[in-house]
Amino acid sequence: MSDPTDLYRLDGDLPELTDPVLIYHFEGFVDAGATGRLALGHLLAELEHRVIATFDVDRLLDYRSRRPVMTFDTDRWTDYETPELAVYLTRDVTGTPFLIMSGPEPDREWELVTEAVGMLVTRLGVRTLVTVHGIPMGVPHTRPLGLTSHASRPELVNGQNSPFGKVRVPGSLAGLIELRLGAKGHDALGYAIHVPHYLAQAEYPQAAVTALEAITRGTGLVFPTEALRDAAEKTTAEIEEQIAASDELAGAIHGLEQQYDAFQSGATRESLLAEDTPMPTGEELAAQFEAFLAERDDHDG
Structure with missing residues (x-):
């Protein structure tokens, strides 16, 4: 033993x-x-x-x-x-x-x-x-x-x-x-x-x-948590910048907002884990965000 x-x-x-x-x-x-x-x-x-x-x-x-x-x-x-x-x-x-x-x-x-x-x-x-x-x-x-x-x-x-x-x-x-x-x-x-x-x-x-x-x-x-909150605010601003530049991303986020709000209000009990959603997949959305973040990192040096 x-x-x-x-x-x-x-x-x-x-x-x-x-x-x-x-x-x-x-x-x-x-x-x-x-x-x-x-x-x-x-x-x-x-x-x-x-x-x-x-x-x-x-x-x-x-x-x-x-x-x-x-x-x-x-x-x-x-x-x-x-x-x-x-x-x-x-x-x-x-x-x-x-x-x-x-x-x-x-x-x-x-x-x-x-x-x-x-x-x-x-x-x-x-x-x-x-x-x-x-x-x-x-x-x-x-x-x-x-x-x-x-x-x-x-x-x-x-x-x-x-x-x-x-x-x-x-x-x-x-x-x-x-x-x-x-x-x-x-x-x-x-x-x-x-x-x-x-x-x-x-x-x-x-x-x-x-x-x-x-x-x-x-x-x-x-x-x-001040430094962490500052980093969170910066990241959120960068995400919003990416969304504003893409109608596809903006539409996908709006769809998620509707699904989330309906779930929270009890109008639907569809799981937030559900994969069958009429919008870009998590991988597709992530790929667009990752491309943006990689471009930002390259710019930052």
């Missing part, structure tokens, strides 16, 4: 904490709009933090399926971007300590990783685990972003209605952690942010803002 403690290394003595929240996200699973990556990346960029534990990625990752980036300069290798899966200690704007776990989703030993996370959660006295990511939905960016809450106990989702029934989907380590640790009595919850399907492949900062707002409501933690 493998020992879960072999999977991680503590960076110094563990801090003395009182019921901290652990926010986690792994890159590699569905994350429309880069919601989880942007949200946690923003927190690590804005808040002072230190590493308190690192996982053995050499053991957990399949490098040939997700090759790390190396830099070649003229006639030699000069850099290697070492993948890192780590737990960080930081504080919100009120001074409340909390934990962040982020990095690539392990390719193997999920059950053992989950046990290792459970051991860290117990040792650190974590009261709640929270995960966020984005999912593509047939919704327009001109309406407030929705979300689907899920948790280890029904009381944690505050009675919010879900657009989903019982479905079978490809698994994720984030989901397994919620399932396994929830069964052991830990409070675990997550927020799947509804990202417009035509923006799923692009970075959509507004989805990250929505994710952090949801975490604040669920945990009481308060985050600095």
Whole structure:
């Protein structure tokens, strides 16, 4: 039997904490709009933090399926971007300590990783685990972003209605952690942010803002979001510029608005997940937006 403690290394003595929240996200699973990556990346960029534990990625990752980036300069290798899966200690704007776990989703030993996370959660006295990511939905960016809450106990989702029934989907380590640790009595919850399907492949900062707002409501933690909101406003302005230049895009967005408003008013119960809609597909809309965003990035240099 493998020992879960072999999977991680503590960076110094563990801090003395009182019921901290652990926010986690792994890159590699569905994350429309880069919601989880942007949200946690923003927190690590804005808040002072230190590493308190690192996982053995050499053991957990399949490098040939997700090759790390190396830099070649003229006639030699000069850099290697070492993948890192780590737990960080930081504080919100009120001074409340909390934990962040982020990095690539392990390719193997999920059950053992989950046990290792459970051991860290117990040792650190974590009261709640929270995960966020984005999912593509047939919704327009001109309406407030929705979300689907899920948790280890029904009381944690505050009675919010879900657009989903019982479905079978490809698994994720984030989901397994919620399932396994929830069964052991830990409070675990997550927020799947509804990202417009035509923006799923692009970075959509507004989805990250929505994710952090949801975490604040669920945990009481308060985050600095000004820079992220500025980025969201800039992105929205660029999207509107693209729509104004295309009658086809404008018509497609208008169709999504009508469908969304009818759903919200109860005039129709057609799922926002429905694919049979008389408008360009998410892939077609995304291709047009991606071409625009690529042109913008080239212009920005």
